[in-house]
Amino acid sequence: MRRTTSGDCPCRSSPDNVHDTPGTTFETYAFLWPAGKEPEGDERVAGIANAARELVEKRDRWLNPEGASEAELKKRTLTNLYNERPTWLALAHERLDRAVLDAYNWPHDVSDEELLERLLTLNLERSGQKEIKEIGAV
Numbered sequence: 297m298r299r300t301t302s303g304d305c306p307c308r309s310s311p312d313n314v315h316d317t318p319g320t321t322f323e324t325y326a327f328l329w330p331a332g333k334e335p336e337g338d339e340r341v342a343g344i345a346n347a348a349r350e351l352v353e354k355r356d357r358w359l360n361p362e363g364a365s366e367a368e369l370k371k372r373t374l375t376n377l378y379n380e381r382p383t384w385l386a387l388a389h390e391r392l393d394r395a396v397l398d399a400y401n402w403p404h405d406v407s408d409e410e411l412l413e414r415l416l417t418l419n420l421e422r423s424g425q426k427e428i429k430e431i432g433a434v
Contacts, residue, residue: 344395355374
């Protein structure tokens with residue numbers, strides 16, 4: 297992600313101010329569609345939305361169970377939840393992962409390495425580049 301400093305933006309007066317702006321940052325994830333431009337009625341969009349909604353609802357129920365004491369609620373953080381990684385959470389994430397893979401028309405058994413290669417390829421195609429010119433360049 298490219299960051300701007302006040303030297304790049306007249307709206308900042310101090311060079312110590314660093315901020316991201318829509319014109320100076322880029323999406324690092326190769327989404328199928330631009331945000332807000334998803335095709336209406338597309339089953340892939342619905343599948344991702346439903347899986348994501350289910351995940352959020354389940355997490356919210358765990359974070360804020362009915363009748364929980366203040367002391368119990370303080371212990372119910374996302375960090376603690378993900379450190380515990382209960383089966384229902386893992387399954388909800390797997391469902392979301394499958395919905396996203398289906399949207400890309402990629403196999404469910406794709407390795408992490410191949411997934412990253414595919415996403416990099418998509419990003420390079422969208423940026424008009426054919427290959428990475430310099431690893432770690434900003």
